[in-house]
Amino acid sequence: MAPSLARDLAAEQRAFLRRDRTRWADHLERVRAFLGDGLQSAARAPVLVLGAGSGLEIPWRLAPPTAVGWDADPWSRVRTLIRHGRFPPWVFQDLTGGLDQLAALAWRTARQPWSGRVRASGAATRRLAGLTGGLDPDPGPLRAWIQQNRPGAILAANVMGQFGVVAQRIVDRAFAGRHPWVPDPDLPDPLDEAIHAWTAKAVRAWIAALLESGAGLWLVHDRAVIFGTAPVTLGPMVPDWPAQLRSEDTLEVSDPLCGVDVLAELQGREPADHRRWLWPVAPGQTHVMEAMRIPPSSSHLSHNREV
Secondary structure, X not given: OOHHHHHHHHHHHHHHHOOOOOOXXXXXXXXXXXXXXXXXXXXXXXXXXXXXXXXXXXXXXXOOOOEEEEOOOOOHHHHHHHHHOOOOOEEOOOOXXXXXXXXHHHHHHHEOOOOOOEOOHHHHHHHHHHHHOOOOOOOHHHHHHHHHHOOOEEEEEOOHHHHHHHHHHHHHHHXXXXXXXXXXOOOOOHHXXXXXXXXXXXXXXXXXXXXHHOOEEEEEEEEEEEEXXXXXXXXXXXXXXXXXXXXXXXXXXXXXOOOOOOHHHHOOOOOOEXXXXXXXXXXXXXXXXXXXXXXXXXXXXXXXXXX
């Protein structure tokens, strides 16, 4: 993993931790309880915690000795030690398998090769938008680790919804402050659309890798981000998450999964537990959180019994 990418991921983690957490109590209670059950679900086989971060949402005191953290932020393991007094085995890798490739492409298209200076942004952004469509993020390191270690449970701790955020940060850094995005939201933005499509491919490939493992899955992720101060509640649980939002005002809502329907990607492995809740992350920003527990496949259970 390139040092510049590690810096981007560390910056994203710092920005998250600097936010005012006074209204996070309900969210933290919910997510810790859910992931705590996941940590205790595999008695002997390894438990893999993806997006382990600083341990804010992970109750490491419940983790078995076989638990392994995965987070590309180079300081994540140290923060976990400080917060929990645990120094578990750790993997410092990009979960998408494609961020380094995207970063190299963004740098190459944004800058003149002979001087390193940022190109005229119009031509550069159009070129980057066109070339990004040829990228196919594939979580090869994650697949290899799963194949070698055969985890009994995999926890995904609020990481899937961050793929697009980190991809945008990578593009911004390549353009060194020369804003590459179309400022008018009513006008087409080819680069934004290209990063949106890249993110959707990354999310689908990542879910596929988790399903291939056959392990029990405990997925927590941002299902939506609501901007503004309009009061909003969640109605009865329905698969079509926008229909669950209740407000008397028009809501400005973004989809961090870029159109991917997680339920549709599960290939018949139905959740045994599926829940959503609202998380007031910051003034004017509320996240719709989603948690799913996917039981292990029958073939995975048979393999573990034989082992």
